[in-house]
Amino acid sequence: MIVAHPEIDNSTTQQFFKEGLAGFDNYEWHEIKQEFEVASERLLLIKADRIVFQFPLYWYSAPAILKQWLDEVFSVNQLDLSGKELGLVVSTGSPSKDFQAGGTEKYAMSEVLRPYEMLANRMGMKYLTPVVIHQFAYLKETDKQQLLVRYQQYVTNEQFAxxxxxxxxxxxxxxxxxxxxxxxxxxxxxxxxxxxxxxxxxxxxxxxxxxxx
Amino acid sequence: MIVAHPEIDNSTTQQFFKEGLAGFDNYEWHEIKQEFEVASERLLLIKADRIVFQFPLYWYSAPAILKQWLDEVFSVNQLDLSGKELGLVVSTGSPSKDFQAGGTEKYAMSEVLRPYEMLANRMGMKYLTPVVIHQFAYLKETDKQQLLVRYQQYVTNEQFAxxxxxxxxxxxxxxxxxxxxxxxxxxxxxxxxxxxxxxxxxxxxxxxxxxxx
CATH class of the missing domain: 1.10.287 (Helix Hairpins)
Structure with missing residues (x-):
């Protein structure tokens, strides 16, 4: 789990997910910091079978902190992630109905997230259907529980689909x-x-x- | 011109464009720095009729330095850019034939740049057809000159289209x-x-x- 949030401790969504993984042991929770060592970040990625970027959507892409990390850590020639899976867990404050032709945002979330799909393609990785969370704060308790189980499977279940x-x-x-x-x-x-x-x-x-x- | 390049002085492409605007006076060349003041950046934007982001494509989007700037400077509630134009000048090392169905990158450049189109849409701006430069280093001299004139018009000509x-x-x-x-x-x-x-x-x-x- 490559988690990128500028204020992660104040994010209810991120804390909800973090706590939801307690009790599982086949994953690693890795919060992106401003300062990092490229070599050790790459080692972490090489160990994983599934790599998941988890972030809130800012201006239709990840926060700058993840882009900085991607620009430095990912490399076609110096990092071999071929055959691994790439997943996304993306939260947004806009409702899902906005993301379609005729909606306020005009385009589907699949199109918004195209750059990550293309990243996976370029690295020879398998792109997993993203988990997109719309308006987390407005979810009912039962919806939150369903989301949590879906999330737990996305992170820990090899055959989640x-x-x-x-x-x-x-x-x-x-x-x-x-x-x-x-x-x-x-x-x-x-x-x-x-x-x-x-x-x-x-x-x-x-x-x-x-x-x- | 909002220019974002981590090593702008070493970029032949960026220097080519910068020099190409000498002699024009209806534009402002603004290089994004790591440190900036949100208020003064916003004032600059408010003065402009056309705002152009100029950057090399890193992992199918702008370098982190522009994302950081966007995340902090752009705001739906605190910055009114409605009615202005938003343009993009994007350089990439991959050939244009890669960006189509069946090509190596699978998707068209219009789709890669969707987040910027959606940004324009959300801010009530008019999205201009981007200027995309593929493999600048391999361009013939006449192609470079044609590109330069196209670029000059994109920046300085109200009716460039x-x-x-x-x-x-x-x-x-x-x-x-x-x-x-x-x-x-x-x-x-x-x-x-x-x-x-x-x-x-x-x-x-x-x-x-x-x-x-």
């Missing part, structure tokens, strides 16, 4: 963390049962399809 | 600067004669069209 990968992540997490709680054990067995049924259904649908052919 | 505006700019420039030279006087009279003929032709074409209706 598929339904199957998400279920496995839940089952693994529940098993590891709280399986001696009878309430949780019940939830866990329901999840596993559902997943088995889903498999059966998928298999049956597949059979029907083959019969039709 | 229309053919008529361009001719007027040439005539005015020649009149002001070198009209006592007989060679130039001849060139000038040819230009003015051509422009008159063009007007006549346009008028005739218009008449034909009306007859057809």
């Amino acid at each position: 598929s339904f199957n990968g998400q279920v496995n992540w839940f089952v693994k997490g529940l098993n590891e963390r709280v399986a001696d709680n009878p309430e949780v054990a019940k939830l866990l067995s329901v999840l596993e049962e559902n997943e088995e049924q889903r498999h059966d259904l998928s298999w049956n649908v597949e059979q029907f399809k083959q019969d039709e052919d | 229309s053919f008529n505006g361009q001719v007027n700019w040439f005539v005015k420039g020649l009149n002001e600067r070198v009209a006592d030279n007989p060679e130039v006087a001849k060139l000038l009279s040819v230009l003015e004669e051509n422009e008159e003929q063009r007007h006549d032709l346009s008028w005739n074409v218009e008449q034909f069209k009306q007859d057809e209706d």
